[in-house]
Amino acid sequence: MIGAAIVGLLTAVALLSLIWTPLSPAKMQIVHKLQPPLSHGLLGTDQFGRDVLSMLMVGSWNSLSIAIGAVAIGGALGSMLGIAAAAIRGPFESLAMRACDVVFAIPPILSAMMLGAFLGQGRVMAIVAIATFMIPVFARVTLASATQAWSRDYVLAARALGNTRLAISLRHVLPNIMDQIIVQASLQLGLAILTEAGLSFLGLGLAPPAPSWGRMLADAQTYLGLAPWLAILPGLCIALAVLGFNMLGDGLRDLFDPRD
Amino acid sequence: MTILARRLAGLLVTLLVVSLLIFTVMDLMPGDSASIMLGTSASPDTSAAMRHQLGLDLPLALRYGHWLAGIVTGDLGQSYTYGVPVAGLIAERLTVTLPLALIAVLLSLAFAIPLGALAASHRGGPFDRLASVVSQIGVAVPAFWMSLLLIMLFSTTLGLMPSGGFPGWDAGFWAAIEALLMPAVALALPQAGVLTRVTRAAVLSTMHEDFIRTARAKGLSARAVLWRHAMPNALIPILTVLGLQATFLVAGAVLVENVFNLPGLGRLAFQALSQRDLIVMQDVVLFFTALVIIINFIVDLAYLAIDPRLRRGI
Numbered sequence: 001m002i003g004a005a006i007v008g009l010l011t012a013v014a015l016l017s018l019i020w021t022p023l024s025p026a027k028m029q030i031v032h033k034l035q036p037p038l039s040h041g042l043l044g045t046d047q048f049g050r051d052v053l054s055m056l057m058v059g060s061w062n063s064l065s066i067a068i069g070a071v072a073i074g075g076a077l078g079s080m081l082g083i084a085a086a087a088i089r090g091p092f093e094s095l096a097m098r099a100c101d102v103v104f105a106i107p108p109i110l111s112a113m114m115l116g117a118f119l120g121q122g123r124v125m126a127i128v129a130i131a132t133f134m135i136p137v138f139a140r141v142t143l144a145s146a147t148q149a150w151s152r153d154y155v156l157a158a159r160a161l162g163n164t165r166l167a168i169s170l171r172h173v174l175p176n177i178m179d180q181i182i183v184q185a186s187l188q189l190g191l192a193i194l195t196e197a198g199l200s201f202l203g204l205g206l207a208p209p210a211p212s213w214g215r216m217l218a219d220a221q222t223y224l225g226l227a228p229w230l231a232i233l234p235g236l237c238i239a240l241a242v243l244g245f246n247m248l249g250d251g252l253r254d255l256f257d258p259r260d
Numbered sequence: 261m262t263i264l265a266r267r268l269a270g271l272l273v274t275l276l277v278v279s280l281l282i283f284t285v286m287d288l289m290p291g292d293s294a295s296i297m298l299g300t301s302a303s304p305d306t307s308a309a310m311r312h313q314l315g316l317d318l319p320l321a322l323r324y325g326h327w328l329a330g331i332v333t334g335d336l337g338q339s340y341t342y343g344v345p346v347a348g349l350i351a352e353r354l355t356v357t358l359p360l361a362l363i364a365v366l367l368s369l370a371f372a373i374p375l376g377a378l379a380a381s382h383r384g385g386p387f388d389r390l391a392s393v394v395s396q397i398g399v400a401v402p403a404f405w406m407s408l409l410l411i412m413l414f415s416t417t418l419g420l421m422p423s424g425g426f427p428g429w430d431a432g433f434w435a436a437i438e439a440l441l442m443p444a445v446a447l448a449l450p451q452a453g454v455l456t457r458v459t460r461a462a463v464l465s466t467m468h469e470d471f472i473r474t475a476r477a478k479g480l481s482a483r484a485v486l487w488r489h490a491m492p493n494a495l496i497p498i499l500t501v502l503g504l505q506a507t508f509l510v511a512g513a514v515l516v517e518n519v520f521n522l523p524g525l526g527r528l529a530f531q532a533l534s535q536r537d538l539i540v541m542q543d544v545v546l547f548f549t550a551l552v553i554i555i556n557f558i559v560d561l562a563y564l565a566i567d568p569r570l571r572r573g574i
Contacts, residue, residue, distance in 0.1 A: 098270075102278050105552040107511040110545050113533045114285050194402055198515050201404050202530060217405060221519070224408065225416045235405030242400035 003247025010241050014064045017057035025054040026209045034227045044229050047219065052230070055211035056237055062123075062212050063241065066205075067192035069127040074134025075185050081135065082142025083173060086150055087165040097143070100136030108133040108195050112204055121207045126199055130192050141184050145177040152176075179256040186249035190242040197238045213238050264561075271557050278549050279331070283324050286542045331546075337539040341532075346543045350525065356426055356440075357517070357524035361509055363437075363444035365502070368451035373491075373498070376459025380467065381486050391456050398453020403512040406446040407519040414442060424521040443520045447512045451505055458501045462494035469493070495566050503559035506552045 022041060029049035037044040043052040081100075085093040112129035119125040149155060150173065158168045199205040200214030208215065213234040220230035302310075311317050315326065330336060336346035379391035415423035421442055427435045466472065467490055475489045514526035521527075525544060532540035 098274065098277075101553075102274060102281065105274075105278065105507060105556075106282075106545070106549045107507045107514070107552070109511040109514050110529060110548060113529065113541070114282075114289075114545060116533075190400070194400075195511075197402055198404065198511065201402075201515060202518065217408060221408065224412050228412055231405075231408045231412060235402065235408065238402055238405060239397070239400045242402075243396060246396065246399060 001248075001251055003244050003249070003251050006240060006244025007248050010060055010064065010244060013057055014061040017054075017061045021051075021054035021057050023051040023054045025050060025058045025211050027051070034223065034230075036227070037229055043233055044227070046216070046230055047223060047227075052216075052233060055216060056213070056233060059211045059213045059216065059234065060237065060241070062206055062210060063193055063196055063238075066123060066126045066130070066196045067189050069123075070130035070192045070196075071134055071185050071188050073127065074131035075138050075181065075188070077131070078135040078138025079142045079181055082139040082144075083146050083169050083177075085139070085143050086146030086173070087169045093143070096139065100139050103132060104136040106133075109198055109202070112195075112199050113202075116204050121204065123206060126196055126205050129199070130195050133195070134188055134192070137188060138181070138184060141180060142177060145180045146173050149173045149176045179252075183249050183253045183256065186245050186252055190245035190249070193238065193241050193245065267557070267560065271553065274553055275550055278553065279328060279546055280324065282542060282546050282549070283327060284320075286538055286545075287320060287323075289538065327542075336543045339532075339537055339540045341535045341537045341540075346540055349528065349540065350543065350547055353523060353525040353528045355429060356522050357513055357526060359436075360440050360444055360447065360517070360522065360524060361513060363440060364447035364451065364509065364512075367444060367448040368455055369502075371448070371452045372455035373459050376456045377463050377486060377491060377494075379456070379460045380463035380490075381482065383464070388460075391460055395453045395457040395460075398449050398451075398456070400453075401449060402515075403446045403450055404515040404519050406449050407443065407516050410442045410446055411519075424519070426522050439520075439522070443516045443522060446519075447509065447516050450512065451509065454501060454505060455498065458498055459494065462497040463490050466490045466493040492566070496563060499559050499562055499566070503556040506555040510548050510552060 027050060029045070031049065032040050032045050033047055033049040035041070035045040035049075037052075041051045041053055043056065046052055046055070081096055085096045108130060111132055112126065115129045115132075116125050119128060146169075155168055155172055158172050163171075196205060196212075197214035197217075200212040201218045203215065203218065205214055206212050216234040217231060220227070220234070223230055308317075315323060318326075327337070334347055336350070338344070339346050339349055342349060375387065375391050375394065378387040379385075380388075382388060410421075411423045414421040422439055426439045429436050463486070471493075472485060472489055475485045480488075510526070513524065514529060516522075517524040517526040518530055525548070529541065529544040529548070531537075532544060
């Protein structure tokens with residue numbers, strides 16, 4: 001479970017950054033600007049002399065909290081929609097799925113651009129924009145598995161006992177598809193981290209001076225020749241985090257479904 | 261014919277809903293075009309006159325109708341930062357984004373299909389391990405970071421490639437292609453990661469089918485079984501995913517065009533946002549979204565071409 005180890009490490013660093021970082025990530029020391037790793041601080045300094053390690057640590061919290069917020073909201077709403085569609089069927093199901101197609105077709109970067117114009121820059125906008133995109137993904141996955149669950153004998157038995165559709169959905173369908181929702185959540189967390197990084201790279205994420213991996217990369221563009229570590233380290237963090245969540249998702253899928 | 265007609269009707273309804281959604285969201289934005297054009301110091305009278313001139317004092321439904329009617333006739337409105345019709349602006353930017361996306365898709369397919377197929381036919385072997393590493397890394401590495409790494413290696417350090425900008429097609433075919441090559445590679449990597457994985461899975465699942473056993477029993481070579489029998493049948497899932505990836509390709513293009521300073525459609529969307537050129541923003545978002553929907557529609561139709569069994573309903 002390399003995936004679980006990476007995710008665990010990431011979470012630990014993110015939580016640690018809330019109470020401790022080697023230096024304040026916002027503290028500028030112009031005299032020590034653009035110092036390579038190990039010469040000043042473990043991972044060097046940026047163009048304002050800020051400690052890169054501290055910025056990356058706080059960045060992990062910002063990235064993780066936005067990704068978790070977005071997947072929690074998008075996952076909850078999308079799963080509810082999928083389960084409801086499987087229970088009600090008929091025109092509601094086709095309408096819900098068509099709506100999902102529409103939302104899914106708008107690339108998340110573009111919907112974030114539109115939403116950002118009226119929610120303003122920041123954590124809430126990033127979470128809402130990414131969550132909007134997650135809803136159709138979860139709705140499709142849960143609809144497929146919930147529809148399967150509805151054809152099982154235990155659901156038939158529950159219906160014969162006179163249970164309402166709502167009760168069956170909550171007591172029988174949901175617990176049986178929960179493992180698939182968890183796998184999907186892990187995989188989507190990776191995607192959410194990538195999208196958040198993309199948004200902050202374009203300057204649409206958290207407002208400065210809050211450090212974020214994406215914006216660190218955007219700032220590093222000016223110093224590619226002078227300070228390559230500024231362009232390498234944050235990207236490595238993003239890639240590692242995404243890799244961790246993807247591997248965790250794959251691992252969980254194998255764990256829940258040994259047949260494959 | 262009925263299937264085709266029904267799907268076309270569905271496509272039109274979806275496009276209509278998307279346009280309504282985009283129009284409503286853009287309309288809800290604080291600050292309308294008149295106040296952005298005139299600035300904050302304009303008197304209420306001037307503002308009102310401008311709003312009237314732009315037709316902003318009309319009811320929402322009527323404005324939406326005008327916009328829609330314009331789209332149908334090819335009039336997408338006028339950009340106020342560039343002072344030119346948006347339709348022309350989009351057409352001009354497409355000459356960068358379209359080749360960029362096309363090269364990226366071709367590169368990713370050229371890489372992913374052979375690798376995925378070899379991984380499936382040599383399960384557990386070195387190709388399989390390579391495919392698994394490529395697909396994990398391809399998906400995890402953001403295209404804009406890949407762009408920076410490519411610039412650092414090939415432009416800053418080795419000085420082999422231009423670090424950004426676009427000379428235009430007038431500067432010659434190869435000069436233009438050279439400028440698009442690194443961005444296309446960066447854009448192709450995540451696609452290649454996803455497609456390698458899908459190809460491997462799709463080929464593996466067709467390998468269990470009866471017709472593969474029959475082909476083997478006829479004494480066909482392993483290569484003929486893989487490419488002539490397994491691959492055509494694995495194309496449907498590959499095509500589906502290629503269609504679904506269109507939305508990520510667009511998102512990637514917005515980012516990569518910004519890194520490489522390419523005057524494409526993605527960069528136009530970003531510039532329109534920073535300059536609050538609402539009509540450009542609205543048109544470009546609709547264009548990109550419609551593109552994604554139409555690509556998926558074409559993928560749907562392509563199933564019919566690939567799989568004759570699905571044609572029965574027509």
